[in-house]
Amino acid sequence: MEVTRKNFKESLDTIYSAIEEADFLAIDGEFSGISDGPSVSTLTNGLDTPEERYHKLRKHSMDFLLFQFGLCTFKYDHTEVKYIMKSFNFYVFPKPFNKNSPDVKFVCQSSSIDFLASQGFDFNKVFCIGIPYLNQEEERLVREQYDERRSQSNGVGTPSFISPNSSKGPVIVPEEHKVFIEKVIEKVEDLLHTEKNSVHLEPCTAFQRKLIYQTLNWKYPKGVHVETVETKQKERSILVSKVDEEERKKREKEKQEKEQEELNDSVGFSRVVHAISKSGKLVVGHNMLLDVMHTINQFYCPLPEDLNEFKEVTTCVFPRLLDTKLMASTHPFKELINNTSLAELEKRLKETPFISPKVESAEGFPSYNTASEQLHEAGYDAYITGLCFISMANFLGTFLSPPKQHISARSKLIEPFFNKLFLMRVIDIPYLNLSGPDLQPKRDHVLYVTFPKEWKTSDLYQLFSAYGNIQVSWIDDTSAFVSLSQADQVQIAVNTSRYAESYRIQTYAEYVETRMEEKRAKRKWSEDSWKEVERKRLKVQYAASLSTSPSYGFPRKGTPGKRSMSPIQEEQVSDEMEEGEIQGSDESGASNWTSTSPAHTKSTRKHKKLKTEAVTSSELFEVPQVW
């Protein structure tokens, strides 16, 4: 079911009850882009720590807009032995609902937009009839403004102004407005002593209107009704009417109800996310880290800087999350599933030993046909994510004795997969652990190498040709991690590099230490109070500059437009996509224009892919304990 601003309000009850009755929910989001900084392949370095990955995504992905949100609710019918699903495809847009509402600026990445366009995405539905939303802070502010307006209007017996000054009594009218306000009072006195019902004051400035409101509220707490009206020429002026108490209250009430409704409308789509959150139901997604980050960032609060705080917030908003990509990459599935991209996974789970689940659309809901794919429509993606979850959960039932055909979303069997979000393309840490500390793999075979920005992957292969098979994970134009096949080669490599001029090698441990020091220096800065910092200023700055400035002589950042020359030129080709999520941006993100050598990241990824399978061993991964 497609939900836009046009039918949102009338659909809310349907949505609420679908969530309420469901056994579990599946979600998916479509964004206006993925990375506004480095290319996606640089954004997702194979040796990122969970902290690093979180910081990068927070920095480079959150300015994009989540503009389509898919929700699919699944309810198990025990008598019919099938799931009943209700799917919703929401178009979401931060339409400013009035002059006080936030004017959101969001970024679009042309490759992502182009990709969605090629999938038949309807941008007019987003931009013209997208459902508005407010995050919690924005909602609080708007409600405050509303209360403020209410207390300023003469609906309340005595005016209770927010401003401490004006609440005390007579309004302070600046000298130059005194004559103006006196004239207004004359006119109102006139009104009160004649037959007329109302008087139209002449157009004036916002400030003067404020003064009028305050003065009349104070002078005539009862008996007159003051409201702002707009002329055809969009000029605003004030209409003062004589009303009896009853009429005045009625008018005020109507106005307040209208405002209250507008306010609820402006909270808009956030109400759906609140309902999902409040339900406490299991929420399933595929490769859902970015979906979760965007959902919280857009509808709850700006993401915290600290990963642990993010984990806390996320667990509050979504107490139970399950990532089907992580599930499919874990024993006992990973042995059976080669390609965990959503479309491929869905296909694979239709074949033995898996069993396609029986799922039907609820009455009145359109059904999706998995044969004619509608991939990258958020509602459809949420739907097949749900299908994948059901198939995999049921497969776990076959390990029980006696085997069980249906495994519910509340089964203990799936608990080991809870709150572990797949970490895309990280070699040795399969997931971000929302309910505890993250895995810390040994990285004693890894080198941190810095070099001139002209270097390409081939130069690194040549440099380390003596060490057998290596694996390169690019960090940026001038640095990369190089994983050697044996940890005992690390010291040799470091020693050999000591007299090199063009490049520099550190062990992974040294790299981490340097980063920690930089962080400590930084934190010191922000934690100390201004005055203290001022006192320590020269000293601290000097120390910081020592630890951050590189000790070799080539620039750190590539100049866009400057072409690279290296001993061996690589052909520039694109690799097969690894993941279905906005593939377009993935592809051209990797061939980012400003990157001086798009090709290197490509072959890196290919290598990484091979390696991933070898390294993500079950020793590193918390294997579910049930079997």
Place this chain on the structure above:
Amino acid sequence: MEVTRKNFKESLDTIYSAIEEADFLAIDGEFSGISDGPSVSTLTNGLDTPEERYHKLRKHSMDFLLFQFGLCTFKYDHTEVKYIMKSFNFYVFPKPFNKNSPDVKFVCQSSSIDFLASQGFDFNKVFCIGIPYLNQEEERLVREQYDERRSQSNGVGTPSFISPNSSKGPVIVPEEHKVFIEKVIEKVEDLLHTEKNSVHLEPCTAFQRKLIYQTLNWKYPKGVHVETVETKQKERSILVSKVDEEERKKREKEKQEKEQEELNDSVGFSRVVHAISKSGKLVVGHNMLLDVMHTINQFYCPLPEDLNEFKEVTTCVFPRLLDTKLMASTHPFKELINNTSLAELEKRLKETPFISPKVESAEGFPSYNTASEQLHEAGYDAYITGLCFISMANFLGTFLSPPKQHISARSKLIEPFFNKLFLMRVIDIPYLNLSGPDLQPKRDHVLYVTFPKEWKTSDLYQLFSAYGNIQVSWIDDTSAFVSLSQADQVQIAVNTSRYAESYRIQTYAEYVETRMEEKRAKRKWSEDSWKEVERKRLKVQYAASLSTSPSYGFPRKGTPGKRSMSPIQEEQVSDEMEEGEIQGSDESGASNWTSTSPAHTKSTRKHKKLKTEAVTSSELFEVPQVW
């Protein structure tokens, strides 16, 4: 005529000849937003210098996308005594055309998008079938890459590699790829000595493909054709075919022609702008500074930092520009025209003493009807801008003796208006002068005031209540210009403020001096070489910190969400729009969420508006010399 990616190529000749035959051209652009920083009313301070305004627009407006470009060509038919117009409405989008093309990120401002949506703007036409483009540097890079690919393919007699190393002879094959490459050579030898016509090599990495290309080019400069093919699974592999010289050359030629065409396609809409530029024709726009900035930034080169450089670039790209808003605000028009917004101007120019020009659509071109407005479609806006220009130009002819009914775009009468772009909402400098230094009005009645961010316009009115009528131009949350009615009050105000703790007053001259010093310090930084800076480091930093750190104790930047409390609360209302250009963003820009007190800027604007009429006197403005 609507032009998208679908009909762009077939329309190019029509567009070129329309430009070629025209007497003058009118243009207009629609953008995805106006300001990604301060609200529009803060962006356009009434006392901006042209440099300041340019810097602000460059900083806060250039990340938006110009996504609709209107071009209307006007050709005068002397026999029929009428203009023939051809109007084009281009949808423009930076679609990445292949993996090497730039992946542009652009910002959208929800108020602007919402405004365009309310005007029936078709976003699908932009994002799905918008015409691509490249700026000149991008085009150069793509052409270079193309040449590189050509020289690497075996179309050329001898391979001439870009890479100095590989051009010398045998390819350096890294140790681990040697076996692989040897196998490839074996296969090719096999091919050459059997009946087969071609051999399909197994899929391999991009790097390996590069090695294959280089090796085979070097080993078999003639006799084999090497090409990369893609399998259904999107895997790339290499196909080696036996070909005779003629066949090989034919294939290469075809491939090159196809690539050349793709390349021209990717330059796309920029070709239209190049044609406008090359024609040297008069280009008319309404309030066109942003249009010109976006056009140059998007289709030529990133805007230079320096205003004078911008003037140079602009004069190169558009040798003759005319801004109808500036023209309408100037003698003899300003005495006759109250509202210079495009829609109002067009209406006014239909009435006496002006005469509606006779303008007809060329055959085959749809005609616009000014009665049923299609404002904010770029093609329509360009069209009525042209109408306004014709009416005003012809009006100048009535001053001649004998009066002339038709004034051509080449008439000396309109030259005084050339290359002067309207400066929106600047009190005392009506235009940016592209062909010379800008006007420098006296500002000795102006104070620069800094204060706590809780202050509102009313607080400033109160502070200066002793000085009679004042005018406030907000700079940011904690500073504003205050113009006194008499210059001799300035020193009194400065003296009075000396012992104030919460606020601080400088004369405008002092303010300018401080800014200049800051600039000099900054420039020193960037001009000095790294080593020199390193040596001077501590000294310079200390000096800079003295000149930039405020001497009072409240924070400079408002915290979003923190509410302001001031003695007098102002009602928050929106003002009448001053300008037709994306009014939506104008409106809600002014009520920007992060601004702690949206109201203050409003009343400022109102005041400014009144003042503008008083101050933009003909003494300041270069009045055309003709009358």
